[in-house]
Structure formats: C-alpha cells, structure tokens
Amino acid sequence: MDATAAAKLLDHYQATARDLPWRRGERDPYRTWLSEVMLQQTTVATVTPRFRRFLERWPTVEALAAAKDEDILGEWAGLGYYARARNLIACARAVAERGSFPETESELRKLPGLGAYTAAAVAAIAFGEDAVPVDTNVERVVARVFGLANRADVPAAAKAWFPTGRHGDFAQALMDLGASLCRPKKPECGRCPLEADCRAAALGKPEAFPAPKVKKERPHRHGVAWWIRRGDEVWLVRRPAEGLLGGMAALPGGEWDEAPAMVNALAIHRHGFTHFTLDLHVVPRVEPPPGEGWWQPLGELDRAGLPTLYRRAVEAALKSEREPRLAD
DNA sequence: TACACGTGGTC
DNA sequence: TGACCAAGTGT
Incomplete structure (x- = not known):
C-alpha cells in the first residue's frame, strides 16, 4: 500500500x-x-x-x-x-x-x-510517538x-x-x-x-475481512438479591473488590448458580452479561444479613453508584411494590 | 491462548 | 428479539 x-x-x-x-x-x-x-x-x-x-x-x-x-x-x-x-x-x-x-x-x-x-x-x-x-x-x-x-x-x-x-x-x-x-x-x-x-x-x-471470530455459547444463571426495606430506605452493600462488579454498590445476596432459585420473588430481573445471562430474583427480607452495609434513602438511589444490573433490579422491585398485580 | 469482565445500541 | 458489536486489559 x-x-x-x-x-x-x-x-x-x-x-x-x-x-x-x-x-x-x-x-x-x-x-x-x-x-x-x-x-x-x-x-x-x-x-x-x-x-x-x-x-x-x-x-x-x-x-x-x-x-x-x-x-x-x-x-x-x-x-x-x-x-x-x-x-x-x-x-x-x-x-x-x-x-x-x-x-x-x-x-x-x-x-x-x-x-x-x-x-x-x-x-x-x-506525545507524537510513532506507536501503532x-x-x-x-x-x-x-x-x-x-x-x-x-x-x-x-x-x-x-x-x-x-x-x-x-x-x-x-x-x-x-x-x-x-x-x-x-x-x-x-x-x-x-x-x-x-x-x-x-x-x-x-x-x-x-x-x-477479517474472518469472523468464533462465538461461544452463553450459559444462564440464577441468583437472589435481598430486598430489605426500613421506611424509605433500602439496605445496600459493597461487593468484594475483585471479580464481577468488583467494588461496586449492590443489593446483598448469595452466589449465582445454574440451578433455578426456588424462592418467592418480588421481581425477577433478567440481565445479560458478556459471558452469561442472569435471572436475579429480588426477594423481600426483614433483617439485613450479617456484614457491612448501609441504609440508602430511596430518594437518593442515583447517588448510590449502582451498576446497571442492580439499578434495574431495584427499579423492578419498586415497580412491583407499587403495582403488585402487574409483577412478573 | 482462552477466558472473565458490562452495558447499550442496532437491525 | 436475539445476535452482534464497541477506541481492550488482566490473568
């Protein structure tokens, strides 16, 4: 050329x-x-x-x-x-x-x-270097x-x-x-x-050109996120520093597993990650689980810095609380 | 090398 | 609507 x-x-x-x-x-x-x-x-x-x-x-x-x-x-x-x-x-x-x-x-x-x-x-x-x-x-x-x-x-x-x-x-x-x-x-x-x-x-x-990359199949997983209210606040935690969504604010919950969660959820939010899809079952709970966390005012959720997965899950839970008949 | 790692837009 | 794709990096 x-x-x-x-x-x-x-x-x-x-x-x-x-x-x-x-x-x-x-x-x-x-x-x-x-x-x-x-x-x-x-x-x-x-x-x-x-x-x-x-x-x-x-x-x-x-x-x-x-x-x-x-x-x-x-x-x-x-x-x-x-x-x-x-x-x-x-x-x-x-x-x-x-x-x-x-x-x-x-x-x-x-x-x-x-x-x-x-x-x-x-x-x-x-810096004007001839790097490529x-x-x-x-x-x-x-x-x-x-x-x-x-x-x-x-x-x-x-x-x-x-x-x-x-x-x-x-x-x-x-x-x-x-x-x-x-x-x-x-x-x-x-x-x-x-x-x-x-x-x-x-x-x-x-x-x-170039030849297409070979695509891999995405597995499907299920998980639970606890929905813990105290008046107009909800209990949030910070995820471990490493790994998926590391260091980000989150709803508390357990590990994500391939087995369907057999729980009565307030809402189920489906989310697509790069390498798997997730059904996050948002489940009401009375007391916060052991460990660090904080009460986040529902009016200040924007300032919590939630990644999209949890932002959407919270939105689904709030909607379900407002319109219980329409809940999925 | 292959896989983990998010999300939103497009068709 | 599901697949594809985006100014990639770390392990």
Missing part, C-alpha cells in the same frame, strides 16, 4: 472529523488517557457525557488521584467493565506519585489499565484494505502503513473510518476514500 492512500485517508479525516470533547485536549496526556480508557469496549455516544462529567469533577490527574475510591466508582457506575475504574484509580495515583505521565509507549505500558492498545494510543496521540495502536476498527480497516482474513497478520501491515510522524492522526482517522463507513456490517464502500485502494472492496466481499 502506498503513501497516497494514507494521505487520502488523512484528508478525509480532516474534512469529516467530529468535534469530540477529548480531541481538543489531544496534547494533554490526562485527557487522552482518560478518554482512551473510557472508550475501551464502549461507544463514543456512551462515553461523551461521562467524559465531560469526569473532567468537570476531576480536571487533573492529581485531582483524580486524590479522590475517594467510592466517588470514582460511583461516577463510573453504568459504564461497565469496572476493572477499568479500579485500574484508573491505581494509574492516577501512580502518575501523581511520580509527578507526571511517562512519555513513551514502553513506560506507559507499565501503568495499570494501559495494555498494548491504550499505551500506543496515548503515546501516539498525546490497533483497536478493533484499525484491525478491520487494515484487514480489508490489505485483504487479510487472518487477524494475526494485521499489526505488521498496520505498522508498515502508518505514515511517519502522523501516527496519532492516522490512528484516529482509521478509527473514525471504521466507525462510520467501514463498519462490520454493510460498509459504505461507495463513499469510502480508500475504495480504489482496497483489496476487500475489489474482491466485492468487504464483510469477509
């Missing part, structure tokens, strides 16, 4: 790029890092308002490092993949401790939550342009194609193209600046 195609893509990007809030702070490693972590496996539409809120509340990495864990986890609630938030906290404190962000890909890579993609993205975008960030968009666009069915062949092809001195812009141009025209399904090759340079388009089968 020649430099002309790369130049065409950069021109197209310059002409069409959206005014995303983190683009204005591209040379600010804090803003670049924060946006890249939030964008891991999460859409631009979801991230945009959350990024603004984070930046308003914690304008610098020092401010974020000084914040309480529960405040940061609460602000992350609903964004998913909560290990990202736990790593965000650890990373902010490591950076504040050393005084500033490291400025090379290899040093960035050592920080918690910065894997191969994010370290390369921050190095390229914030390969996310799912870059992978797909490069696989199509070069006609690579095998994803393992993509990084080398990408590295050869990225124009020297423009890696940050080029990565964003590829990601933007992947999100807009070069989509997984029904790509708009007719509007793509790279159509004439694209092997997959020439073959007439852009969707065949």
